Amino acid sequence: MALTLDDVARLAKLARLAPSPAQQATLLTQLNGFFEHVEAMRAVDTRGVAPLYTPLSAVQEVQLRLREDAVTEVDQRELNQRSAPAVEDGLYLVPKVIE
Numbered sequence: 001m002a003l004t005l006d007d008v009a010r011l012a013k014l015a016r017l018a019p020s021p022a023q024q025a026t027l028l029t030q031l032n033g034f035f036e037h038v039e040a041m042r043a044v045d046t047r048g049v050a051p052l053y054t055p056l057s058a059v060q061e062v063q064l065r066l067r068e069d070a071v072t073e074v075d076q077r078e079l080n081q082r083s084a085p086a087v088e089d090g091l092y093l094v095p096k097v098i099e
Contacts, residue, residue, distance in 0.1 A: 003031050
């Protein structure tokens with residue numbers, strides 16, 4: 001998929017950018033280079049390859065460092081809500097911003 005200068009100008013407009021013509025030419029080269037890499041990766045047959053959660057696990061055994069899901073702090077809701085301008089039933093009250 002090769003982009004044109006018109007594509008770059010459209011993308012710049014959508015992103016609310018105003019690159020100069022020289023910058024657009026540079027962007028065109030960079031974006032087309034990126035898409036060439038993507039197409040090269042798409043061409044690789046990955047059937048039968050298990051997904052990795054980290055690239056390191058492809059070369060060595062990696063032990064997951066999971067911790068127990070346990071509460072480690074005490075409930076300080078009342079202390080935290082003392083500085084709030086308005087609280088009701090343990091909830092912060094805020095002005096309505098959407099009708």
